[in-house]
Amino acid sequence: MSLLKPLKIGKLTCKNNLVLAPMAGITDTPFRLLCLEGGAGLVCAEMVSSSALKYGNERSQNMLKISAKEHPLSMQIFGGDVSALVIAAKLAEEAGADVVDINAGCPVKKVNKAGAGCVLLKDLNKLENMVSAVVKSVKIPVTLKTRIGLTENNFLTKDIVNLAINSGVSALVLHGRVASKMHNGPVNLAELSKAAELTKGKITLIVNGGITKPEEAKTLLEIGADGIMIGRGAIGNPFIFKQIEDFLNTGTYTEPTPQERIKKYKFLVQQNIDFYGERVGLNRSKKTSGFWINNFAGAAKIRAAFVLCQEASKALSLLNLK
Ligand SMILES: Cc1cc2nc3c(=O)[nH]c(=O)nc-3n(C[C@H](O)[C@H](O)[C@H](O)COP(=O)(O)O)c2cc1C
Numbered sequence: 001m002s003l004l005k006p007l008k009i010g011k012l013t014c015k016n017n018l019v020l021a022p023m024a025g026i027t028d029t030p031f032r033l034l035c036l037e038g039g040a041g042l043v044c045a046e047m048v049s050s051s052a053l054k055y056g057n058e059r060s061q062n063m064l065k066i067s068a069k070e071h072p073l074s075m076q077i078f079g080g081d082v083s084a085l086v087i088a089a090k091l092a093e094e095a096g097a098d099v100v101d102i103n104a105g106c107p108v109k110k111v112n113k114a115g116a117g118c119v120l121l122k123d124l125n126k127l128e129n130m131v132s133a134v135v136k137s138v139k140i141p142v143t144l145k146t147r148i149g150l151t152e153n154n155f156l157t158k159d160i161v162n163l164a165i166n167s168g169v170s171a172l173v174l175h176g177r178v179a180s181k182m183h184n185g186p187v188n189l190a191e192l193s194k195a196a197e198l199t200k201g202k203i204t205l206i207v208n209g210g211i212t213k214p215e216e217a218k219t220l221l222e223i224g225a226d227g228i229m230i231g232r233g234a235i236g237n238p239f240i241f242k243q244i245e246d247f248l249n250t251g252t253y254t255e256p257t258p259q260e261r262i263k264k265y266k267f268l269v270q271q272n273i274d275f276y277g278e279r280v281g282l283n284r285s286k287k288t289s290g291f292w293i294n295n296f297a298g299a300a301k302i303r304a305a306f307v308l309c310q311e312a313s314k315a316l317s318l319l320n321l322k
Contacts, residue, residue, distance in 0.1 A: 003221040004248040007041055009204055010141030010170030012098050014072050016041035017227030018217070018241045019173075019206055020234055022076040022101065022145070025287060028063075030271035032070045034264070035234055039241030042072050044229075047103050050079030050088035051114070064095040074099035074143065078106060080115025082130045086137045093138045099170075100138060102131055104146040107179040118179035121150050124163055131167035141170035143206075148191040149178045157191045161198040171204035173229060183232070186210060189223060196224035214240075214247030221248075236291025238264065258296035259321050265292040266319040269312075278312045285315075296321075 007017040020027060020035040022044035027035075032043040045063070052060035066073055075097035077088040085102065092100045104127060106117030120127045135142045144164055149156040155178070164172035174195050176187030187209035199205040208229035211217050220228045234240050239260075243253040256264070265285075273281035286307045293303040302318055309315040 002248065003218065004245055007204070007206075007227040009042075009099055009143060012072060012141055012170075014041035014227075016241075016245065017206075017221070018244055019074075019227055019229040020044055020241075021208055021229045021231035022046055022074075022103075023231055023235070025284070026235060028275070028284070029065070029067050029070060030268055030275050031238075032073065033067065033271070034238040034268055035241065036070060038234075038238035039245055040230075040234075040238075041227075041241075042074060042099070043070060044074040044076055044101060045097075047076045047078045047106065047111075048088065048092075049114075050077045050084035050116075051081060053077075053088045053091055054081075054084040061091075064091055064097075066096045071096075072098040074101045076101040076103050076145065078103035078111060078116045080120065082133050085130060085134050089134045089138045089142065093140050097140060099141050099143055100134070101143045101145050101173065102134060102169075104131075104144060105175050105179065107182050118147060118150060121146065121156060121160075121179070124156070124159055128163045128167050131163070131169060135168040142168075143171040143173055144169045145173035145175070145208075147175045147177060147179050148188055148195070151180045152178050154178075155188075155191050157195050158198060161195055161203075164199075165203050169203070171206055171226075172199065173206045173208060176207060176209040187220075189219070192220070192225065193223040200224065212240075214244045214253050217244040218248060232291075235288050236261070236265075236294075258299075261292060262319050262321045265289075266316060269316060269319065273312050279310075282309070282312060282315055293319075 007014040020040045020043040024046040027046050048063045075092035079085045089100045104120040111117040112119045176192045192207045204226045206227040207225040211230045212233035246253040269285040272285045
């Protein structure tokens with residue numbers, strides 16, 4: 001059977017099982033649209049604070065805005081307080097999200113200090129109650145994104161799978177690195193395979209971590225997961241979803257030329273400027289310039305000039321490759 005297939009998340013069926021990971025500061029509307037065009041079956045928005053939503057924070061409310069063209073979309077919420085998570089899930093549903101995802105994997109100190117992200121793994125009973133409450137509060141499918149554990153050799157895979165099944169989530173998204181490794185190092189294929197075995201026929205499993213090439217995507221699908229999630233591998237290469245699709249269908253794929261890549265980046269920069277305005281749009285674009293402007297003669301020079309540029313027209317003209 002083909003490894004490429006539709007992905008079922010509760011009542012939602014995505015056209016394929018290749019998912020864009022949530023990435024704070026990166027997976028906003030302009031980038032999500034690029035990845036959908038690049039072949040992603042589902043895109044995830046950057047995490048939004050449930051307590052900020054509870055208290056009506058305008059910036060967080062703006063993060064819930066979804067363009068009509070960016071479906072299917074999963075809105076990720078984070079927090080350590082069940083009442084705030086329920087409010088946030090309802091707001092995400094009202095905003096038009098197709099899925100609401102709960103973050104129980106983020107290792108960032110600021111998030112953990114608020115009792116959210118990976119620290120939720122310290123009390124699995126509490127986490128299960130929180131997740132169940134969110135599942136009951138909305139009609140759209142709820143998913144849980146977490147990790148195989150907090151520290152190496154103290155894997156929680158089996159308990160997490162049970163928690164996901166018992167809480168009623170429609171899919172478990174499992175990052176194959178423990179929280180102490182942040183986003184670095186190899187993913188633990190043995191633990192992800194164990195999760196695939198334990199979830200088979202019970203709950204949808206999406207695995208995540210370390211996919212930068214179609215060959216790595218195939219390896220993760222071969223362990224028996226229903227879908228894969230791609231994070232950094234899509235920054236600077238939103239073509240990766242189509243590449244994976246081609247590789248799984250035909251055994252080959254093509255790399256975009258530098259000209260194609262920079263043309264796509266220029267398009268994204270313009271979209272960012274239109275979406276956020278000149279200053280913020282340019283600043284957001286600059287954050288990922290290293291992923292885009294690389295691997296061709298003169299790239300370093302163009303990148304250096306680009307990050308110093310304060311004017312949209314000049315920045316865009318730097319991206320006219322011959
Ligand atoms: C810049 C950055 C921001 C991230 N933000 C989030 C986030 O908002 N929510 C989340 O669940 N994970 C977040 N992650 C983790 C990714 O979703 C993903 O799990 C991780 O990068 C591993 O996948 P990868 O190896 O394909 O990049 C972030 C990762 C990066 C690099």
